[in-house]
Amino acid sequence: MDSLNNLINVFRKLPGLGLKSSKRIAYYLLKQDDKFLSELGRLISELKKGLCVCKICGNISYNNPCSICSDKLRDAKTICIVEDVESLSAFEQAGVYNGVYHVLNSRVSPMEGEDLSDDAIKSLSGHVKLNKPNEVIIATSPVLEGDLTYYALLGILKKLKVKKISRIGYGLPVGGSIEYADKMTLHTAMDSRREVE
Ligand SMILES: [Zn+2]
Structure with a gap:
């Protein structure tokens, strides 16, 4: 499984993001530590909870x-x-x-x-x-x-x-x-x- 490319493809579906900016964000995330990434993941997965x-x-x-x-x-x-x-x-x-x-x-x-x-x-x-x-x-x-x-x-x-x-x-x-x-x-x-x- 190619997580990096999968993520880039998900970002491309977001409003206002083309291939270039999607790659930029994905490579930026790649440089962050595990704590930041799991916090980001948690916020996204809980976004609709209680909404x-x-x-x-x-x-x-x-x-x-x-x-x-x-x-x-x-x-x-x-x-x-x-x-x-x-x-x-x-x-x-x-x-x-x-x-x-x-x-x-x-x-x-x-x-x-x-x-x-x-x-x-x-x-x-x-x-x-x-x-x-x-x-x-x-x-x-x-x-x-x-x-x-x-x-x-x-x-x-x-x-x-x-x-x-x-x-x-x-x-x-x-x-x-x-x-x-x-x-x-x-x-x-x-x-x-x-x-x-
Ligand atoms: Zn109201």
């Missing part, structure tokens, strides 16, 4: 409800809908928002034949009914799928009679994704959100 999906917002967490939903210092009356946990994490890292989130884990994409799933709609409706928000911010990416998802969400939120619905503003380049946006861009996008009529 669950928050029953309120759909975030992944080691607690249920997640640490954001159960944080009393956060404004539970403002819900920001994001497409996935990566987008949530980008907003959190930028530290530009103090409300709670709702992770959609679903989207509208005619090219992929995807529509908002029944589970996603049910989960969002449940969250809105529970929190009775003063504002729901839609933070889908400014790409075709993000726009279509936005319109689908708008219909659902209007039916739920949400007081104020807004969409994050410009600042995000068209075609860009929230996941990779920098702090300043996310700050501008959140600050310049516009209320939907």
